[in-house]
Amino acid sequence: MSTEIPEKLNVLWFLPTHGDSRYLGTVEGGRAVDLPYLQQVAQAADSLGYYGVLLPTGRSCEDSWVVASALVPLTKQLRFLVAVRPGLQSPTLAARMTATLDRISHGRLLINVVTGGDPVENKGDGIFLSHAERYEVTREFLDIYKAVLAGETVAYKGQHFEIEDGRLLFPPVQTPHPPLYFGGSSEAANEVAAAQVDKYLTWGEPPAQVAEKLDVIRRLADARGRTVSFGIRLHVIVRETNAKAWEAAEELISRLDDQTIADAQKVFARMDSVGQSRMSSLHGGRRDKLEVSPNLWAGVGLVRGGAGTALVGDAETVAERIDEYRRLGIDSFILSGYPHLEEAYRFGELVLPHLPLTQPLPSQARSVNTGPFGESIAGDRRPAVRASQS
Numbered sequence: 001m002s003t004e005i006p007e008k009l010n011v012l013w014f015l016p017t018h019g020d021s022r023y024l025g026t027v028e029g030g031r032a033v034d035l036p037y038l039q040q041v042a043q044a045a046d047s048l049g050y051y052g053v054l055l056p057t058g059r060s061c062e063d064s065w066v067v068a069s070a071l072v073p074l075t076k077q078l079r080f081l082v083a084v085r086p087g088l089q090s091p092t093l094a095a096r097m098t099a100t101l102d103r104i105s106h107g108r109l110l111i112n113v114v115t116g117g118d119p120v121e122n123k124g125d126g127i128f129l130s131h132a133e134r135y136e137v138t139r140e141f142l143d144i145y146k147a148v149l150a151g152e153t154v155a156y157k158g159q160h161f162e163i164e165d166g167r168l169l170f171p172p173v174q175t176p177h178p179p180l181y182f183g184g185s186s187e188a189a190n191e192v193a194a195a196q197v198d199k200y201l202t203w204g205e206p207p208a209q210v211a212e213k214l215d216v217i218r219r220l221a222d223a224r225g226r227t228v229s230f231g232i233r234l235h236v237i238v239r240e241t242n243a244k245a246w247e248a249a250e251e252l253i254s255r256l257d258d259q260t261i262a263d264a265q266k267v268f269a270r271m272d273s274v275g276q277s278r279m280s281s282l283h284g285g286r287r288d289k290l291e292v293s294p295n296l297w298a299g300v301g302l303v304r305g306g307a308g309t310a311l312v313g314d315a316e317t318v319a320e321r322i323d324e325y326r327r328l329g330i331d332s333f334i335l336s337g338y339p340h341l342e343e344a345y346r347f348g349e350l351v352l353p354h355l356p357l358t359q360p361l362p363s364q365a366r367s368v369n370t371g372p373f374g375e376s377i378a379g380d381r382r383p384a385v386r387a388s389q390s
Contacts, residue, residue, distance in 0.1 A: 016038075050352075140198045142180075204235075290302075
């Protein structure tokens with residue numbers, strides 16, 4: 001089975017609704033994440049030409065649907081990747097929420113299907129299901145959710161859901177429904193991905209490991225007569241030189257103490273998420289072996305759950321590492337960096353121009369009517385355009 005290599009990429013940024021900082025694992029350098037700040041990040045991503053933004057979900061975050069609804073009117077082209085939660089929402093209610101947000105955003109909604117991998121947090125939300133049962137719920141949820149969004153009137157009786165006369169009065173803009181993103185590394189998650197979603201997401205493991213995961217999904221999807229596209233979730237630390245990028249990586253974890261790392265690793269160990277286990281195994285809670293693949297650094301995962309690796313380097317290096325994943329078949333990159341506002345600009349200005357994007361970057365006309373580019377020299381004249389920018 002051949003790998004289809006995408007010619008164009010979608011690059012998304014991240015809205016840090018769980019907090020932002022210059023240093024991981026400490027209040028030092030912490031930043032208040034309120035609506036004005038999230039507006040800054042979203043509008044920066046919009047103006048820089050990112051395809052969309054991911055909003056995380058869970059009790060550590062502000063609610064993704066409420067935040068997305070607040071930011072949609074304040075952006076122009078940006079898409080919002082928002083989570084539905086099988087087991088927390090009924091599929092018909094989730095379908096109505098989806099259709100509404102898709103309409104008021106004029107078709108700028110993307111859906112992230114999140115099953116949940118922390119049993120303690122799940123119990124706090126009233127979910128006392130095993131890992132296998134959660135994926136059973138997810139399969140049934142998606143059967144109903146997709147059918148309702150597609151305009152069907154649904155009568156359904158399964159092990160976990162029973163629906164009579166399930167239907168929408170107001171359909172979504174995107175047909176048959178907004179694109180469905182989904183991540184998971186267990187056998188149960190692979191089955192859901194192959195059978196029911198549009199884009200399978202992986203966290204940023206070394207390329208060889210990612211290639212193995214994608215091949216599994218391809219084979220399972222092919223057996224069902226389906227095609228699934230692929231995305232990856234990574235952090236980025238981009239600077240003008242590789243040396244400066246690695247200095248920034250070390251600075252990011254420079255305030256971390258061993259006890260904070262140990263406490264975080266205990267939380268990750270209680271989870272039944274196979275993906276989280278794979279992330280944690282990359283570093284084992286140790287600081288001394290964090291470059292797990294060329295320019296792939298696992299330091300973020302010492303204390304951050306979920307995506308725990310970052311691409312580190314100058315623009316050309318990071319662009320080449322992204323292309324390495326593209327050659328595996330990945331067409332969507334969901335990125336973040338600390339602090340998220342500044343790193344959105346760094347990556348947007350330094351790396352996005354080097355990538356083959358599905359949508360053109362916003363033009364930056366050099367007319368004085370659109371405002372100055374670069375600071376005036378001695379208050380007397382505009383700086384010259386560098387040859388690489390002309």
